[in-house]
Amino acid sequence: MRPDRNAELALLLEVAGTPKPGNVDRHRDLEDLRFEHFLAGAVGARDGLEMAADSAEVGPAFERAVEGMAEQDGGNTQFGALLLLVPLVRAARGGAGLTRSDAEAVVEGTTVADAAEFYRAFDHVDVFVGDPPADMEPLDVRRGSDAIPALEERGLTLYDVMDRSVPGDDVAREWVRGFERSFAAADRLADADGPILERAAAVFLSLLAERPDTLVAARHGEDVAVEVTDRAATLHERGALETDRPAVEAFADDLVDRGINPGTTADLTAAGLFIALERESVEI
Amino acid sequence: MRPDRNAELALLLEVAGTPKPGNVDRHRDLEDLRFEHFLAGAVGARDGLEMAADSAEVGPAFERAVEGMAEQDGGNTQFGALLLLVPLVRAARGGAGLTRSDAEAVVEGTTVADAAEFYRAFDHVDVFVGDPPADMEPLDVRRGSDAIPALEERGLTLYDVMDRSVPGDDVAREWVRGFERSFAAADRLADADGPILERAAAVFLSLLAERPDTLVAARHGEDVAVEVTDRAATLHERGALETDRPAVEAFADDLVDRGINPGTTADLTAAGLFIALERESVEI
Numbered sequence: 001m002r003p004d005r006n007a008e009l010a011l012l013l014e015v016a017g018t019p020k021p022g023n024v025d026r027h028r029d030l031e032d033l034r035f036e037h038f039l040a041g042a043v044g045a046r047d048g049l050e051m052a053a054d055s056a057e058v059g060p061a062f063e064r065a066v067e068g069m070a071e072q073d074g075g076n077t078q079f080g081a082l083l084l085l086v087p088l089v090r091a092a093r094g095g096a097g098l099t100r101s102d103a104e105a106v107v108e109g110t111t112v113a114d115a116a117e118f119y120r121a122f123d124h125v126d127v128f129v130g131d132p133p134a135d136m137e138p139l140d141v142r143r144g145s146d147a148i149p150a151l152e153e154r155g156l157t158l159y160d161v162m163d164r165s166v167p168g169d170d171v172a173r174e175w176v177r178g179f180e181r182s183f184a185a186a187d188r189l190a191d192a193d194g195p196i197l198e199r200a201a202a203v204f205l206s207l208l209a210e211r212p213d214t215l216v217a218a219r220h221g222e223d224v225a226v227e228v229t230d231r232a233a234t235l236h237e238r239g240a241l242e243t244d245r246p247a248v249e250a251f252a253d254d255l256v257d258r259g260i261n262p263g264t265t266a267d268l269t270a271a272g273l274f275i276a277l278e279r280e281s282v283e284i
Numbered sequence: 285m286r287p288d289r290n291a292e293l294a295l296l297l298e299v300a301g302t303p304k305p306g307n308v309d310r311h312r313d314l315e316d317l318r319f320e321h322f323l324a325g326a327v328g329a330r331d332g333l334e335m336a337a338d339s340a341e342v343g344p345a346f347e348r349a350v351e352g353m354a355e356q357d358g359g360n361t362q363f364g365a366l367l368l369l370v371p372l373v374r375a376a377r378g379g380a381g382l383t384r385s386d387a388e389a390v391v392e393g394t395t396v397a398d399a400a401e402f403y404r405a406f407d408h409v410d411v412f413v414g415d416p417p418a419d420m421e422p423l424d425v426r427r428g429s430d431a432i433p434a435l436e437e438r439g440l441t442l443y444d445v446m447d448r449s450v451p452g453d454d455v456a457r458e459w460v461r462g463f464e465r466s467f468a469a470a471d472r473l474a475d476a477d478g479p480i481l482e483r484a485a486a487v488f489l490s491l492l493a494e495r496p497d498t499l500v501a502a503r504h505g506e507d508v509a510v511e512v513t514d515r516a517a518t519l520h521e522r523g524a525l526e527t528d529r530p531a532v533e534a535f536a537d538d539l540v541d542r543g544i545n546p547g548t549t550a551d552l553t554a555a556g557l558f559i560a561l562e563r564e565s566v567e568i
Contacts, residue, residue: 012326
């Protein structure tokens with residue numbers, strides 16, 4: 001399939017994978033953010049993903065994907081996932097496989113114009129982000145397109161913007177680390193057993209177990225993010241998805257009840273699913 | 285959204301609606317036919333649906349949609365739904381609303397060439413159909429493209445083929461009855477309460493309650509189909525989805541356990557979802 005098709009399918013498989021503790025999944029909705037919002041968000045993102053597959057630059061393709069994604073009433077469903085998928089789709093557009101160096105070349109080739117489109121994307125949807133450092137305050141993404149003059153004055157490319165968002169944003173970290181965890185997730189998906197939605201759940205848990213989720217840290221503090229990761233690590237290490245699934249389901253319900261949403265980990269899972277589909281290392 | 289986008293979203297919402305007794309839904313898989321197969325089938329159908337939105341004829345668009353749908357390991361996921369959606373998408377392509385007479389004009393305008401593409405679509409996937417009447421035996425759809433010479437000799441359009449498939453196939457019946465039940469389903473979706481997946485489940489049950497499912501009748505006999513509809517009618521009449529949901533869930537589990545799959549009713553639900561989305565009479 002064309003890479004934009006695989007990207008859309010990755011978004012759908014990600015939200016369907018269950019249990020994905022703290023996230024909307026096949027069996028769980030959050031308050032005001034439901035499964036169908038993710039289905040509509042994935043369909044809405046099509047035009048932007050198609051642009052990336054047709055060699056559009058990352059910025060305009062991302063802005064268009066987010067605009068389409070936001071045409072449902074749930075709010076932000078897949079902003080972070082699209083920030084990973086758009087450059088990956090562009091990297092895969094030649095159809096000659098997809099490597100980390102392909103992906104690195106795409107993000108390193110982004111421009112100031114791409115960064116402007118990234119800021120414009122924030123006009124379409126409320127995205128939760130923490131406060132920026134003082135010297136980045138004029139470039140707070142929450143300003144949306146109002147920040148574009150300051151951005152252009154400083155001459156920052158989209159890669160530069162991502163570079164300045166690390167630490168504290170593990171989506172941005174993928175951009176400056178050659179999509180390290182996204183590709184690792186793809187390898188784990190290929191090596192896992194069972195149907196794809198089981199694999200997606202297993203890989204989500206493994207990702208949550210290895211690093212505190214940066215969305216959880218931004219919303220609830222580092223302590224909560226570490227607590228969540230510690231619990232995920234305990235479950236992951238003892239293979240609880242296979243041996244004690246009720247424990248994982250209880251963990252998932254607990255996070256949903258407390259409003260703790262490891263959304264960055266879900267974004268990485270979507271990116272991993274895309275890479276695995278693109279490499280045909282998983283079958284559906 | 286463009287009608288092909290709404291059609292894809294309708295396929296996704298249909299499979300996610302739950303409980304949909306006897307069908308794959310958000311909470312149930314069948315043996316060897318799982319939720320992810322429907323997700324991949326919906327994404328795979330994109331190109332054919334796009335063709336219909338871009339004014340391609342019904343036959344080629346349908347054949348392409350089925351070819352793409354079949355690129356997953358679950359087998360036939362949405363053949364019947366696409367046979368309703370493709371003409372509806374073509375009817376909606378002008379963007380000036382979607383009426384029954386628009387849809388009738390599309391199906392009545394189909395040609396012998398469209399019928400040939402319809403037969404070709406059966407080369408891509410195994411579709412369960414009953415035996416045809418003796419005089420239609422050379423045109424048994426299970427022959428796939430091998431039946432095209434006989435088809436051309438008789439000069440049957442796709443509309444003619446559908447006309448000869450009634451009674452016994454309630455998808456074909458929609459073609460010759462102006463998509464009566466599909467539009468009724470759309471009206472019910474608009475009038476129902478709650479989130480769209482709840483509405484989809486309610487409308488599925490109402491459709492199953494009003495006529496025996498023709499796929500169930502073909503596979504298991506008319507008696508079983510009538511039994512299923514009688515049970516659905518009892519549940520529907522006493523508003524069990526709202527007042528006694530466990531009874532509907534038990535009915536759903538029982539049908540899955542017995543391998544009884546009212547797939548035609550699911551196809552009609554998908555068509556109703558598309559019409560309601562296209563008319564913007566439901567929101568997500």
